[in-house]
Amino acid sequence: PGPGGPGGPGPFWGRPPAAKPGVIPLRPLGVGELLDGAVSTARAHWRIVLGVTIAVAVVTQICDLLAQHYLLPDPTEIDPNASPSEALNQAVDSMQSSLLALVPSVVITLIGTLFTTAVLTVVISRSVLGRSVSLSEAWHEARPRIPQLLGLTVLLPVMYAAILGVGILPGVLVGTLAGGGGGAAALAVLGGLAASVVVVWLWVRLTLASPALMLERQGILPSLRRSAKLVRGAWWRTFGILLLTLVLTFMVSMIIAVPFSLIASAVDGESLDGLFSSTTPDFGWPFMIITGIGSVIAAAITYPISAGVTVLLYVDQRIRREALDLELARAAGLTPDGNGRPDQGPSGY
Structure with missing residues (x-):
């Protein structure tokens, strides 16, 4: 057929635009669409999103401030004139003190993350279909999955910390048994770097375990296997999206934190x-x-x-691998099923 004829490359030739019942189009997503979908969800459900995040953040900050002020020991001082062996021992003591100082903050942050992740996952999954949801409905939906999500939230940091500990342990042992030295410090650094690479690889591979656990109602280990399956073959893309998100959120956090730190330093003269x-x-x-x-x-x-x-990255990977867009379209009522009413939809929606 000629240009513009039936099946020809006329002005409207090509695939029809994807349906968009909610915050994302029902097709494989680009990076910009993932970020735009996250922002659109926060705007569409701002009362629930801000209510949950602010409440959890306030409680978390209060608990963290009390822990820092009353529970944590004074930081270890480093002597710049120490010998290599003394410097290694001081570095180990400083690392132990830093890890001890992180424990209360990590525990408090994990608890806060647990509740916000549970509620926001339900809210975002409804936003994909363009459905409204109240805070009570989101909590009612998320509450049965809290124990499994708690186990997953605790398991992953413990696993990452154990891997880092195994990587650093040979250098620490050599430094302790052989009296320190530059070789032991170098071994500890190399082991730590190698362990960090493994941790980053696992972090990306298992990053979709939380939405899989919440939306597919699976257990902890099945959710980890599910995440690994969805990320397989798309590790670098997933890593790039997560890294970009981390950079953007870090920049926003710094833009907000720096003025508050300057104001706080000016108010508290001793801190300045x-x-x-x-x-x-x-x-x-x-x-x-x-x-x-x-x-x-x-x-x-x-x-x-x-x-x-x-x-949304979890949804995108299921669209790419399992044609989830067809199920979502049917659940949103965009695909007729005889009576024109939407289905119940895939699990979690």
């Missing part, structure tokens, strides 16, 4: 002096409260975006 001294600054309550407010605002903006990208 400590920032420019060689000793560890002694942050007072005014500094910690003002910076905590900045952290709450940053979390309310950035966490819905990162959670939205993860869930």
